[in-house]
Amino acid sequence: SEIDIIKETYEKIKNMEIRGAGRIGRAAAKALKEYALKISNLSEEEFKNKMKEAGDLLISARPTAVSLPNAVKYVLKGLNEENPKEKIIERADEFINSSLKAIENIGKFGANRIKDGDTILTHCNSEAAISVIKTAYDEGKDIKVFCTETRPRNQGYITAKTLYDYGIDVTLIVDSAVRYFIKDIDIVVVGADAITANGCLVNKIGTSQIALIANESRVPFLTAAETYKFHPKTIVGELIEIEERDPEEVTTFEEKYKGIKIRNPAFDVTPAKYIDAIITEIGLIPPQGAWYIIEKYFGWLEK
Ligand code: RUB
Known part of the structure; x- marks a missing residue:
């Protein structure tokens, strides 16, 4: 099912296949974007609830690197705006690109x-x-x-x-x-x-x-x-x-x-x-x- 996108990233972060604070944050943003693209035919409220659940699951993968909750919260802030789905996608890309630019x-x-x-x-x-x-x-x-x-x-x-x-x-x-x-x-x-x-x-x-x-x-x-x-x-x-x-x-x-x-x-x-x-x-x-x-x-x- 669609949530597998989230579960897969959750597992990879948990078992350290994806590790290092920056990479963890970008992986979470990417997973939220892909999930938002996949889930459809939902009311706006259902969409928001599903996105929040996905965010919570990702955040629970590892407790210390704050890049993880910060990335999730940055992306999910799009839920409070008009066209939440588009906003989520836009903000995920924004997070990933600004993260790479920051390293530079x-x-x-x-x-x-x-x-x-x-x-x-x-x-x-x-x-x-x-x-x-x-x-x-x-x-x-x-x-x-x-x-x-x-x-x-x-x-x-x-x-x-x-x-x-x-x-x-x-x-x-x-x-x-x-x-x-x-x-x-x-x-x-x-x-x-x-x-x-x-x-x-x-x-x-x-x-x-x-x-x-x-x-x-x-x-x-x-x-x-x-x-x-x-x-x-x-x-x-x-x-x-x-x-x-x-x-x-x-x-x-x-x-x-x-x-x-x-x-x-x-x-x-x-x-x-x-x-x-x-x-x-x-x-x-x-x-x-x-x-x-x-x-x-x-x-x-x-x-
Ligand atoms: C990695 C670690 C890194 C920081 C910063 O720990 O402690 O120093 O995450 O990395 P782990 P970056 O291997 O347990 O995830 O600069 O790549 O974000």
Whole structure:
């Protein structure tokens, strides 16, 4: 049936076939558009209800990356307008295109912070962070990149391969080697799953340890975050849920270890004081500017 379009995207996000905050948001927008195109012969009210149900299902796929609810809410705002079906389609395209454009702008702004000869450290696999690195390289800067493996799902391998194939000098390290290598690092650039009203960064587990190490060594720590990574509900005091995933992602124990507990949180929170700047598509902002971004772009959501 028609809802399969939504269920398929829901499954892919849940099992991480589609992953990374930006990709998740665009996939949700695309699914809503395709669903809106498929369902027909409904009263306007039935159409609205079906779209809302679809949105709720998509949002429930993963809890932490705010790009997912932000994308769904952006698209579904079209339900309050005339010709809701057309509006949904229009707004889905708008979200997808502006998301891709944002990554491009973030690349340009962020690359201005990368100097010729710099060695950059990144963690996990972020399109926005990769855009900064690739743009700096495209500008002819002689750069090197250190990528962490990013246990347990090893997204760092994707980043390392992407940058290596692009022609960049890449070194892959284990997550626990960051402090050992920090003396060789000039700047840290990571992505974001969410930014809170008080300027904290929610990103892949291990990010906050890296920020702490960078801070100790006075290495600038930047996060690349499109404005739709800013979390509207944090402005009214809500906390962000940190996804805890299947222990089997960490290990399936041999018999002799059976019974030992495993914890597998997928994200952690980096305090604002360890963040030098947030690179957004409208420019670099200090973490203290997060409140303003949420108020400006998402005020309509919570009021
Ligand atoms: C991915 C992750 C990325 C952000 C930003 O986690 O933490 O750093 O999502 O990525 P997961 P992007 O692999 O669990 O989804 O810049 O591509 O949106």
